[in-house]
Amino acid sequence: MVKSTGSRCLAPANQCDHIVPNNDHSPRNLQALCVACHKVKTQKESLAARRLKSRRLPPERHPGLL
Template identity: 50%
Template sequence: MSGGWAGSNRRAELPPDWQTVIRPAVLQRDEHRCRNRIGGRVCGRPANQVDHIGDKHDHRIEMLQALCADCHNAKSSRQGNDARWAERMRRPPERHPGLI
């Protein structure tokens, strides 16, 4: 597996009807257009991916949106960076080597 899915178990967390029912329904509802807002405007480029708006385990159609690959990658990267920084901020401060 390459790209953003490398080393991920995310596909195993999706419901069995993700590819056959849920994903196609969201893309059709959103007319295969990216629903991401950039500067207050909808991106509108052709969408081929479906994204969770809130909780990644909430697979209700109203909690999903169609996104283009660029917007989905940017959103996922931003979420990953936020998670890494949150973890880093929980790390206890190291003692200065001169004070040990």
């Protein structure tokens, strides 16, 4: 994985990661990453998914106002 500094990670790749997060487990959608790079990538994807989900949900009405 290329770090923000532009350098490549030199740690041993021991994690299997989906390049595009979905149920496609074919080899073309998998990559090997080290633990730290996999954690960073997963956190970024999780944050993006939470932001997208929060935009789609309409605000709930307070039960006392119904």
